[in-house]
Amino acid sequence: MKKIEAIIKPFKLEPVKEALNEIGIRGMTISEVKGYGRQKGHREVYRGAEYNVDFNPKIKIELVVSAQSADEVITTIREAALSGKIGDGKIFVLAVENVLRVRTGEQGPEAI
Amino acid sequence: MKKIPAAKRKTVLTGLLLLAATVPCGPVLAGEASPGPDLPATLINLSYALDTFYFLICGALVMWMAAGFAMLEAGLVRGKNTVEILTKNVALYAIACLMYLLVGYNIMYGDGVSSVLPSLRFFLGPDNSVEAVLKSGGKTYYSAMADFFFQVVFVATAMSIVSGAVAERMKLWTFLAFAVIMTGFIYPVEGYWKWGGGFLDAMGFLDFAGSGVVHLCGASAALAGVLILGPRKGKYGPDGRVKAIPGCNLPLATLGTFILWLGWFGFNGGSELKISDITEANAVSMVFVNTNTAAAGGLVAALLLSRLWFGKADLTMALNGALAGLVAITAEPLTPTPVVATLVGVIGGLLVVPAIVFIDKARIDDPVGAISVHGVVGTWGVLVAAFTNPDGSLLTQLAGVGTIFAWTFSTSILAWLFLRAVMGIRVSEEEELEGVDIAECGLEAYPEFSRE
Numbered sequence: 001m002k003k004i005e006a007i008i009k010p011f012k013l014e015p016v017k018e019a020l021n022e023i024g025i026r027g028m029t030i031s032e033v034k035g036y037g038r039q040k041g042h043r044e045v046y047r048g049a050e051y052n053v054d055f056n057p058k059i060k061i062e063l064v065v066s067a068q069s070a071d072e073v074i075t076t077i078r079e080a081a082l083s084g085k086i087g088d089g090k091i092f093v094l095a096v097e098n099v100l101r102v103r104t105g106e107q108g109p110e111a112i
Numbered sequence: 113m114k115k116i117p118a119a120k121r122k123t124v125l126t127g128l129l130l131l132a133a134t135v136p137c138g139p140v141l142a143g144e145a146s147p148g149p150d151l152p153a154t155l156i157n158l159s160y161a162l163d164t165f166y167f168l169i170c171g172a173l174v175m176w177m178a179a180g181f182a183m184l185e186a187g188l189v190r191g192k193n194t195v196e197i198l199t200k201n202v203a204l205y206a207i208a209c210l211m212y213l214l215v216g217y218n219i220m221y222g223d224g225v226s227s228v229l230p231s232l233r234f235f236l237g238p239d240n241s242v243e244a245v246l247k248s249g250g251k252t253y254y255s256a257m258a259d260f261f262f263q264v265v266f267v268a269t270a271m272s273i274v275s276g277a278v279a280e281r282m283k284l285w286t287f288l289a290f291a292v293i294m295t296g297f298i299y300p301v302e303g304y305w306k307w308g309g310g311f312l313d314a315m316g317f318l319d320f321a322g323s324g325v326v327h328l329c330g331a332s333a334a335l336a337g338v339l340i341l342g343p344r345k346g347k348y349g350p351d352g353r354v355k356a357i358p359g360c361n362l363p364l365a366t367l368g369t370f371i372l373w374l375g376w377f378g379f380n381g382g383s384e385l386k387i388s389d390i391t392e393a394n395a396v397s398m399v400f401v402n403t404n405t406a407a408a409g410g411l412v413a414a415l416l417l418s419r420l421w422f423g424k425a426d427l428t429m430a431l432n433g434a435l436a437g438l439v440a441i442t443a444e445p446l447t448p449t450p451v452v453a454t455l456v457g458v459i460g461g462l463l464v465v466p467a468i469v470f471i472d473k474a475r476i477d478d479p480v481g482a483i484s485v486h487g488v489v490g491t492w493g494v495l496v497a498a499f500t501n502p503d504g505s506l507l508t509q510l511a512g513v514g515t516i517f518a519w520t521f522s523t524s525i526l527a528w529l530f531l532r533a534v535m536g537i538r539v540s541e542e543e544e545l546e547g548v549d550i551a552e553c554g555l556e557a558y559p560e561f562s563r564e
Contacts, residue, residue, distance in 0.1 A: 047426065047468055047472070049356040051355065
């Protein structure tokens with residue numbers, strides 16, 4: 001089992017979600033985060049004082065999938081999240097030790 | 113008291129006026145000569161009621177400005193300090209009302225010991241009796257209680273100017289203690305010197321609705337507080353850098369500004385003190401128009417200036433610009449033409465933007481620009497009255513500015529120092545970082561939003 005963490009631009013959330021639904025992914029968790037990489041922040045002026053806003057708003061999508069489908073999932077996410085401009089984000093793939101479904105107590109790949 | 117429906121009131125009033133118009137001017141009752149203005153008792157009754165009603169409505173509008181200040185300030189501070197500033201605003205309004213009732217009103221409007229020394233009396237006296245009013249032939253033309261109500265909301269306005277300047281780092285209860293001193297004593301004394309008939313009034317100092325008496329006074333107390341309090345942690349860098357601390361809710365700040373704008377019609381309009389004849393009705397209308405157009409001029413000027421200077425249309429500067437226009441016209445909203453009033457407001461807007469920037473550069477931390485709007489532009493408003501009112505003199509206006517500032521600033525400094533010694537004036541560094549909402553109020557303003 002693999003955990004996919006995708007950091008994407010906020011307005012790409014809907015396209016990514018639809019694309020994942022189309023390949024059969026039926027659940028995910030999202031959080032609103034801020035971050036920067038090569039995409040620099042921007043300058044703002046508040047009452048005459050200039051300041052840098054370094055952190056850009058992003059959406060982080062987290063989902064756990066079977067090891068076999070991981071490649072298809074990250075390709076799908078990438079295609080939907082791509083805009084071609086700096087700040088498109090990153091996808092991380094991590095190994096998962098175990099998964100448990102709270103309602104039934106199932107564990108392992110059935111619980112995904 | 114049973115309420116008479118508006119339509120019926122209008123019909124009765126029109127009927128009575130038509131009836132009164134058929135009565136010849138001159139001796140009214142058979143064989144009796146009257147000394148003063150010869151009005152039938154009914155007209156005196158109606159005129160008194162109308163002027164009293166007008167006072168009460170204007171007072172209610174000025175009371176509503178307290179909501180404006182509360183929203184404006186709540187919008188310009190950070191989320192973690194919002195509950196505390198709201199608490200300050202509601203409490204200072206209440207304290208102002210109580211202190212003014214207790215002692216402030218009579219200090220300001222009592223007979224006075226001399227033109228410098230006001231007299232001391234507590235609570236309010238009785239209202240005008242019907243006989244006394246009729247006997248005066250209409251010279252006593254509004255309720256004494258209405259006069260108190262109209263004046264009490266002004267002292268609340270002056271006090272609320274201070275709350276924005278000391279936001280985010282002052283102890284709540286210290287601020288409220290200062291409010292007791294300011295509304296019970298500091299403001300009434302300088303108000304006595306002008307509106308109570310004291311020496312400023314006697315020398316011809318002009319201040320129609322309070323650019324000096326209210327706004328400059330509030331700003332002077334605020335400046336004293338801010339100097340002793342110090343800036344917010346991290347606001348100023350060692351190399352002279354100014355760190356921006358953006359407000360958390362600009363919709364609230366905008367709403368607050370519009371509320372203040374609306375309330376100002378009562379603030380300036382009511383200060384004409386009378387509406388019940390043609391001259392006065394026209395005067396009030398002129399005051400409304402000039403008040404509105406000065407605000408508009410101030411807003412546009414500040415917005416344009418911020419665009420030219422910073423490259424962006426800074427909403428907070430536009431809001432301060434509107435308020436600057438209002439403060440600027442407040443010393444004399446009657447005599448200028450609307451075009452001149454607009455210019456007065458425009459210059460107010462052009463002054464407030466650099467004032468905000470340079471006061472920041474001087475490392476005086478004023479989160480809402482209160483000192484700039486009410487102090488710098490309040491001074492401009494008082495001085496320009498020398499030019500817009502033919503009875504004005506620049507020297508007298510300067511004397512007024514100097515007196516009000518010197519008195520308020522020095523007594524405030526003493527008060528703040530005293531309070532600092534007795535109960536402390538500033539929250540601890542930890543409390544400031546955590547947010548005064550938690551430290552002073554035990555509440556969060558936006559508990560469901562994640563905080564910085």
